[in-house]
Structure formats: C-alpha cells, structure tokens
Amino acid sequence: MLKITNLKATINEKLILKGLDLNIKPGEVHAIMGPNGSGKSTLANVLSGKNGYEIEGEISFNGMDLNDLKIEERAQKGIFLAFQYPLEIPGVNTNNFLRTSLNSVRKARGEKELDTLTFLKLIKEKAKELNIDEKFLSRQLNVGFSGGEKKKNEILQMKLLEPKLSILDETDSGLDIDALRIVADGVNSYKNKENAFLIITHYQRLLDYIKPDFIHVLSAGKIIKTGNADLGEQLEKTGYANLS
Amino acid sequence: MKNQDLNINKEYKYGFTTDIESIRAPKGLNEDTIKFISNIKKEPKWMLDWRLTAYNRLQSLKEPNWQKPKYPKINYQDLYYYSAPKSASEKPKSLEEIDPKILETYKKLGIPLVEQQRLNGIAVDAVFDSVSVATTFKDELTKKGIIFCSISEAIQKHPDLVKKYLGSVIPLSDHYFATLNSAVFTDGSFVYIPPNTRCPMELSTYFRINASETGQFERTLIIADKGSYVSYLEGCTAPMRDENQLHAANVELIALDDAEIKYSTVQNWYPGDKNGVGGIYNFVTKRGACRGKNSKISWTQVETGSAITWKYPSCILQGDNSVGEFYSIAITNNYQKADTGTKMIHLGKNTKSKIISKGISAGNADNTYRGLVDINKKATNSRNYTQCDSLLMGNKCGAHTVPYIKNKNSTSTIEHEATTTKINEEQLYYCNQRGLDQEEAVSLIVNGFCKEVLQQLPMEFAVEAQKLVAISLEGSVG
Numbered sequence: 246m247l248k249i250t251n252l253k254a255t256i257n258e259k260l261i262l263k264g265l266d267l268n269i270k271p272g273e274v275h276a277i278m279g280p281n282g283s284g285k286s287t288l289a290n291v292l293s294g295k296n297g298y299e300i301e302g303e304i305s306f307n308g309m310d311l312n313d314l315k316i317e318e319r320a321q322k323g324i325f326l327a328f329q330y331p332l333e334i335p336g337v338n339t340n341n342f343l344r345t346s347l348n349s350v351r352k353a354r355g356e357k358e359l360d361t362l363t364f365l366k367l368i369k370e371k372a373k374e375l376n377i378d379e380k381f382l383s384r385q386l387n388v389g390f391s392g393g394e395k396k397k398n399e400i401l402q403m404k405l406l407e408p409k410l411s412i413l414d415e416t417d418s419g420l421d422i423d424a425l426r427i428v429a430d431g432v433n434s435y436k437n438k439e440n441a442f443l444i445i446t447h448y449q450r451l452l453d454y455i456k457p458d459f460i461h462v463l464s465a466g467k468i469i470k471t472g473n474a475d476l477g478e479q480l481e482k483t484g485y486a487n488l489s
Numbered sequence: 490m491k492n493q494d495l496n497i498n499k500e501y502k503y504g505f506t507t508d509i510e511s512i513r514a515p516k517g518l519n520e521d522t523i524k525f526i527s528n529i530k531k532e533p534k535w536m537l538d539w540r541l542t543a544y545n546r547l548q549s550l551k552e553p554n555w556q557k558p559k560y561p562k563i564n565y566q567d568l569y570y571y572s573a574p575k576s577a578s579e580k581p582k583s584l585e586e587i588d589p590k591i592l593e594t595y596k597k598l599g600i601p602l603v604e605q606q607r608l609n610g611i612a613v614d615a616v617f618d619s620v621s622v623a624t625t626f627k628d629e630l631t632k633k634g635i636i637f638c639s640i641s642e643a644i645q646k647h648p649d650l651v652k653k654y655l656g657s658v659i660p661l662s663d664h665y666f667a668t669l670n671s672a673v674f675t676d677g678s679f680v681y682i683p684p685n686t687r688c689p690m691e692l693s694t695y696f697r698i699n700a701s702e703t704g705q706f707e708r709t710l711i712i713a714d715k716g717s718y719v720s721y722l723e724g725c726t727a728p729m730r731d732e733n734q735l736h737a738a739n740v741e742l743i744a745l746d747d748a749e750i751k752y753s754t755v756q757n758w759y760p761g762d763k764n765g766v767g768g769i770y771n772f773v774t775k776r777g778a779c780r781g782k783n784s785k786i787s788w789t790q791v792e793t794g795s796a797i798t799w800k801y802p803s804c805i806l807q808g809d810n811s812v813g814e815f816y817s818i819a820i821t822n823n824y825q826k827a828d829t830g831t832k833m834i835h836l837g838k839n840t841k842s843k844i845i846s847k848g849i850s851a852g853n854a855d856n857t858y859r860g861l862v863d864i865n866k867k868a869t870n871s872r873n874y875t876q877c878d879s880l881l882m883g884n885k886c887g888a889h890t891v892p893y894i895k896n897k898n899s900t901s902t903i904e905h906e907a908t909t910t911k912i913n914e915e916q917l918y919y920c921n922q923r924g925l926d927q928e929e930a931v932s933l934i935v936n937g938f939c940k941e942v943l944q945q946l947p948m949e950f951a952v953e954a955q956k957l958v959a960i961s962l963e964g965s966v967g
C-alpha cells in the first residue's frame with residue numbers, strides 16, 4: 246500500500262528526515278516511537294503533502310507517486326492524518342465541516358454526495374460509537390474543545406471518511422483512561438484487511454489496546470530499529486538511549 | 490511546494506465593456522453641465538433650481554479627508570457627468586425597443602430583462618451609466634399602487650412625492666460628495682409603497698458603469714408609507730479599466746409609522762487589478778429616516794468590489810419604538826481599501842439599533858469599520874448592540890475598528906463587542922487534509938465567519954453572495 250524509499254525531507258534548510266524506508270501492506274498496523282524532535286510528525290506531514298518541505302526519495306501509495314498529488318488529492322485517495330494538534334476553526338460549524346469534507350471525499354471516489362438528513366443520521370451513529378455528545382457537532386470546529394475532545398473528534402473524522410491509510414500522530418496523548426479505551430476500540434473496530442495504520446506514540450499503553458504488527462524506532466530522522474509488538478515493552482524499560 | 494496553487498486569481502467576471510454609441514455631456518463640472526443634464530432629462534424648473542442650489546453650496550464645501558483610505562486628487566473638471574447610450578436618449582416605450590446590445594449586456598450580467606427570462610418574483614430597474622434603460626414588472630406593481638420607476642420618470646410623473654422627500658434625509662449641503670450628487674445626479678430608482686401595502690416582490694436596481702472617464706451619480710429615493718413593507722436590493726458591476734472611476738451615489742429611505750424597509754446591497758464594482766491599478770471609487774451616502782413610530786429600516790451590505798469603498802449607511806431613529814439595523818460584510822483583497830460602517834442616531838423613545846459588521850482583509854488590503862452610535866437625551870430606554878468582527882488572511886493586510894459612542898441618556902444602554910481572527914495556512918492545511926480544495930476551504934471558513942449577515946439577504950441572492958464572497962478572496966492566502 247505504502248512504500249517509502251530513502252525519503253529525505255528538509256524544512257527551512259534543516260534536514261529532518263535523513264533517508265527513511267518504510268513498507269506498509271494492507272491490513273497492517275505499524276507503530277512509530279522515538280524521542281521528541283526525531284521527525285515523527287514531520288513524517289506524518291510529509292505523507293499528507295503539507296507545504297514547505299523539500300522532498301527527496303520516493304513515496305508510492307497504491308501505485309501512485311504521492312509527490313505528484315496535492316494535499317486534498319491524497320486525502321481523497323485515502324490518506325488520513327489525525328493531527329497531534331488539531332486546528333480550531335472559528336465560525337465553522339462542526340457538522341457542516343464534516344459534511345463538506347465527507348462529500349468532497351465521496352465525490353472524488355465517484356460516490357453520491359449525502360444530503361443533510363442522511364448525513365446527520367450517519368454522523369450521529371458514529372458519534373455515539375465514540376461516546377461523543379451530539380452537542381459537540383453543532384459547535385464551532387474544535388473551538389473550546391478540551392485536548393481530549395479534539396483527539397476524539399479526529400477519530401470521529403477518521404471513521405467518517407473511511408481512509409485506506411490512517412496516520413495517528415500522538416492521538417493517545419491527552420486522553421483520559423476511558424477515552425483511550427474508546428479511541429482504541431474505535432480504531433480496532435475500523436481495522437480490516439484492506440486498510441492500514443501508522444500510529445505515532447510515546448506510550449506502550451496505547452499499543453496494549455491496538456496491537457501493532459511492527460514497531461519502528463525513529464531517531465534523528467532515521468529508522469534505527471524495527472521489531473514486533475514486544476519491542477514496545479522493551480523500550481518502556483530501557484528507553485531509547487541504548488539503541489543505536 | 491505547492492505554493493503556486495494559492496496564487497491563482499480568478500479574473501473579474503464582469504469586466505467586459507459594451508461597445509455602444511453614447512451621448513455625453515461635455516467634460517467638466519459647471520452650470521452648463523448641470524443644465525445639460527436637466528435639459529436632456531426634460532426636468533421641470535424646480536428640479537434644475539434645486540441642482541443649481543446644490544452646485545452653489547458645493548463651492549463652499551471641501552472634500553473630506555478624515556477617512557483612512559487616501560486617494561489621489563480627483564480632477565472634477567476632467568470627468569464626464571452624463572453618458573447614456575444613444576438608443577436610450579428617447580426612453581423606449583417597451584422592452585422590445587431596447588437596444589439589443591444593452592439587453593445582451595444585462596443577460597451576461599445574469600439579469601435578463603426580456604419577458605420570458607425574467608427573474609421570478611424580482612422586479613428590476615436597470616441603470617446603464619447615467620440612465621435607467623428598463624424597469625420590469627411595472628404593470629403588476631402599479632395595480633397595487635406601488636410606484637417603481639427611475640428617479641427621472643418620478644420627477645416628471647410624481648413631482649409632489651419627489652419634492653416632499655428628496656433631500657429630506659440627506660440635506661442639500663450635507664457634505665461634499667452628497668452635495669456633488671445633488672447637483673449632477675443622473676438616474677437611479679424611485680420607490681413608493683402606499684399605506685398598508687406589502688410589496689409582493691423584491692424590488693431591485695442593477696447599476697452598470699460602462700463608459701470610461703465617466704462618474705456615476707446615482708440617486709435613489711424609497712418611501713414606505715404607513716404600515717407598508719418593501720425589500721429592495723441593489724447590485725453593481727463595471728468594466729475593467731486601469732483608470733479609477735468615481736461612483737458617488739445618494740440613497741434616501743423614509744419609513745413612516747409602522748413601515749419597514751429592508752435594503753440590501755451586493756456591491757461588486759471592479760476592484761482594480763492585483764497591483765491596485767484601476768477600480769471604482771465607491772463614495773456613497775446612504776441614509777434612512779425611521780420617521781414614524783414603530784418603523785424599521787434594515788441595511789444589509791455585501792461589499793466585495795471597488796478600489797475604495799467609503800460609506801456609512803445610517804439610520805435616524807426619529808419615531809418612538811423605531812428600529813435600525815446594519816448588517817455588513819466588507820471584503821478587501823489585493824490593494825483594495827474599505828472604510829465603512831454605520832451611524833445610528835437615536836432620537837425617539839425606546840429606539841433600538843443593531844450593528845453586525847464583518848470585515849475580511851486579504852493581500853495588502855486595508856479594512857476599517859467606523860461607526861457612530863448616538864443616543865439623544867430624549868431617547869429614553871434606547872438600546873444598541875454592536876458586534877464588529879475582523880478576519881485577516883495573511884500578514885500584509887490591516888483591520889481597524891473605530892467605534893464612536895455618545896450616550897446622553899442614562900436609561901439607555903450600548904453594548905459593543907469586537908474580535909479579530911486570522912485564517913492561517915495551518916487551518917487551510919487541516920481542511921485540505923480532510924479533502925477540501927483551497928477554494929472550498931476558504932469559502933467554508935469565510936462563509937462561516939459571515940453567516941449572520943448572509944442570512945439577512947433575500948434568499949434568491951444569498952447563494953450568489955456566498956459564491957461572490959469566496960471568489961473575491963481567491964488567491965488571497967499564502
């Protein structure tokens with residue numbers, strides 16, 4: 246599904262990703278761990294097509310060269326990024342945003358756009374699964390949402406848009422114990438043979454709920470170690486310092 | 490990486506010119522020009538005298554310069570004050586007689602005038618440069634006693650109403666541009682709604698500047714008699730030219746007891762190009778008098794065009810319990826400048842006013858809200874609520890809020906709220922990541938920001954206005 250070969254990314258003349266390889270197949274869950282500032286969010290941003298990076302190397306997604314696609318085209322083709330810091334957009338009603346977003350993606354997929362009523366029914370169902378109060382949906386997008394509420398809203402959007410590759414950037418940070426379980430259940434219930442996850446996290450506890458097939462350690466812009474689910478627990482004990 | 494995508498600018502859609510033979514007054518501002526205008530319109534003597542009085546007063550007035558947007562000195566002697574399509578000099582009796590080129594022009598502007606294609610439920614007065622070329626649905630309105638015609642026609646056919654009300658809200662020597670307009674105004678619309686009549690359709694005027702080096706001095710007068718209601722909408726466009734053209738209109742509204750006037754503007758004059766060359770100077774005086782008790786005047790404006798917009802649609806709340814409202818969206822992009830707002834003058838008891846202003850600035854543009862709330866000593870229990878929100882796109886534009894408040898009455902209250910927000914690349918990135926393209930993203934954010942004002946527009950125009958809002962901001966982020 247996703248094949249990254251020798252990816253280098255520079256921003257403001259600073260080389261952040263320094264030659265990174267990663268291969269994700271449908272149905273797989275990959276976790277990325279690594280020290281602060283090692284380039285995890287940068288990788289997520291680059292995959293989503295964010296402006297401002299100079300890119301070298303190849304990223305192919307389902308046979309397409311991602312470097313040729315705009316941000317929204319990538320999103321429409323099934324790349325979803327749950328932001329580490331979701332943005333607030335004053336004045337924009339959450340429901341309205343979600344519907345516009347869903348319809349853009351549906352249109353690109355050649356599906357019929359949803360009318361307001363059908364949409365509302367759908368979004369209410371999805372919100373309920375994540376234990377999100379309907380009232381949030383009529384508020385301005387993320388404005389005044391607590392940190393955890395924003396993160397849940399990201400997962401709601403993921404479930405709504407049904408992406409092929411979901412990149413979760415520290416979605417677990419800021420969640421309380423119950424919310425963490427709900428979010429993890431949300432991810433698990435969406436997981437299937439066709440879609441894949443790239444989960445960025447600092448903590449093993451999320452990986453206790455969502456069992457990864459691979460854990461990669463990113464350090465100073467390179468993947469320095471790849472292991473199975475057990476690597477997380479090992480890191481929890483020893484930290485990153487002893488890896489090289 | 491994809492920054493170039495942010496810089497596509499849609500061309501101004503209405504920038505074409507109509508190649509048509511026209512009759513012009515000789516260049517220059519003087520008594521002869523005024524006599525020329527009055528003569529060609531076959532005006533009665535009282536009207537000419539009124540114009541000449543205004544012209545005399547003008548000699549002692551100075552162009553104001555307290556506004557924020559400054560502009561190069563206008564050479565008033567180098568302008569044409571009257572320009573009309575030759576074919577319209579004798580006003581055609583029916584639409585069939587209108588020059589096909591003019592019909593085509595309005596069709597291109599989305600305002601078909603011919604019978605079969607007319608907009609449903611909207612009567613249109615079409616003003617082309619200095620003359621009204623057509624008014625639709627006249628017969629149906631006449632049956633109800635409603636007068637909707639050009640001001641030129643009203644001066645001839647309804648002199649009593651015109652004499653009584655013209656200049657009664659904007660006095661002859663009010664200020665420079667208003668007085669200039671009184672001297673040389675050419676055409677505009679006249680509306681009279683008889684007592685206890687609800688106007689059955691939207692009335693609208695579509696102003697089009699076509700000729701070059703010509704100022705447009707439009708004059709509109711709307712009177713809602715006791716217990717009547719009317720909703721009126723004006724729209725405006727002009728060709729793309731690299732000269733600046735002056736549009737100095739006067740609009741007077743009068744609402745008698747229990748009457749209501751809703752006046753909406755979608756102003757889309759040519760804004761000039763990306764570098765600030767050309768565009769209309771939109772210096773307009775709009776004022777409404779809530780003369781009767783329980784009367785109401787509501788201004789809604791969507792200002793997206795013009796190089797400079799300088800206007801303060803105001804309400805004089807004379808009647809007890811009268812209500813004034815001002816809903817405004819002012820968008821400035823590239824090098825556009827706007828200094829706009831309102832004046833709410835509370836004179837009667839229990840008068841209420843509400844001001845909702847949304848200023849949006851992008852590019853190198855500058856946007857000022859300037860407003861006055863003045864509560865008179867006798868205006869007991871009066872209330873004002875003002876909310877001014879500014880939205881900035883990018884780092885090179887400016888937004889300013891200048892509220893003047895005078896409360897001379899201790900039983901009255903004034904509330905003022907103001908916010909400034911900024912759309913940034915991160916927000917757009919977030920929207921893009923959810924599948925919205927640049928245009929959809931900007932449109933969503935901006936329309937969310939001005940929702941309260943857009944909701945005030947008559948339904949038929951709200952959708953158009955929403956699109957216009959998005960288009961005028963295209964290419965503005967980055």
Ligand SMILES: Nc1ncnc2c1ncn2[C@@H]1O[C@H](COP(=O)(O)OP(=O)(O)OP(=O)(O)O)[C@@H](O)[C@H]1O
Binds near residue numbers: 256261280282285
């Ligand atoms: N626009 C920028 N200009 C310069 N340096 C940047 C820019 N954006 C990110 N960086 C730097 O790139 C490095 C990687 O940042 P990134 O956000 O990818 O780290 P991270 O691994 O996600 O860290 P954390 O775990 O704290 O979220 C950091 O040193 C950061 O300061």
Ligand SMILES: [Mg+2]
Binds near residue numbers: 285287329414
């Ligand atoms: Mg990060």
